Amino acid sequence: MLLNSPAVEQLIEAFRRLPGVGKRSAERMAMHILSAPAQDAQLFSEAIQLARGRVIHCGQCRNLAEENPCRICTDQKRNHKLVCVVEQPTGAIAIEKGGSYKGTYHVLYGVLNPLDGIGPNELHFDxxxxxxxxxEVTEIIVATNATAEGEATAMYISRHFADSEVAVTRIAHGVPMGGGLEFTDNVTLSHALDGRTKIG
Structure with a gap:
């Protein structure tokens, strides 16, 4: 065990449970916490406990919130006939940072993936x-990631509303500003070409 300390090992393992965190990163995080002033470590612990105690899922959009319904779902200035579907709350955060979207959201917490046992029931499509x-939504914007599972989820939603008045659209996946074509992957380039718009 590292430093012959079960407590340190337990802290490292706790950090390793976070997505994208390997053993080395977990060790650095643990060492930082243990090297920081006790007050900083206490604030970190209290922030986690506070968030876990207050944050819930909105009963309408399933996004993370401290109220139910959340502030976006109760904001009368937003267009409630327009719903943007995202895989995770981070997707809604990214779109909100853009500042141009004025509709509401719906968080799936995943995408359809039969191989992993994730079907419509697991994503609460009902x-x-x-x-x-x-x-009485008139348009659904599907903003799932440009993966095979994300595309399959978009198609599932589109087919469900095929015979309805609800328009189902897909966000365009294009080349980022300042990005060279030679550094752009094939899938992104394909989506950029398919999602092209008229100039002028």
Whole structure:
């Protein structure tokens, strides 16, 4: 065990449970916490406990919030006929940072992936479809990631509303500003070409 300390090993293992954190990164995080002033470590611990105690899932959009319904779902200035579907709350955060989207969101917490046992029931699509009907939504923007599973999820939603008045659109995946074509992957380039728009 590192430094012959089960407590340190337990802290490292706790950090390793975080997504994208390997053993080396977990060790650095643990060493930082242990080397920081006791007050900083206490604040870190209290922040985690506070968030876990206060943050819930909005009953409408399933996004993380401290109220139910959340502030976005109750904001009358937003377009409630427009719903953007994202895989995770981080997707909604990214779109909100852009500042141009004024509709609402729906968080799936994943994508369809039969090989991993994730089907429509696991993503609570029944709740989503009922919400679309209740709110009389006119357009759904599917903003799942440009992966095979993300595309399959987008197609599933599109097919469900094929015979309805609800328009299902897909965000365009294009070349980032300042990015050279030679550094752009094939999938992104393909989406950029398919999502091209008229100039002028």
């Amino acid at each position: 709740h989503f479809f009922q919400r679309i009907q209740n709110d």
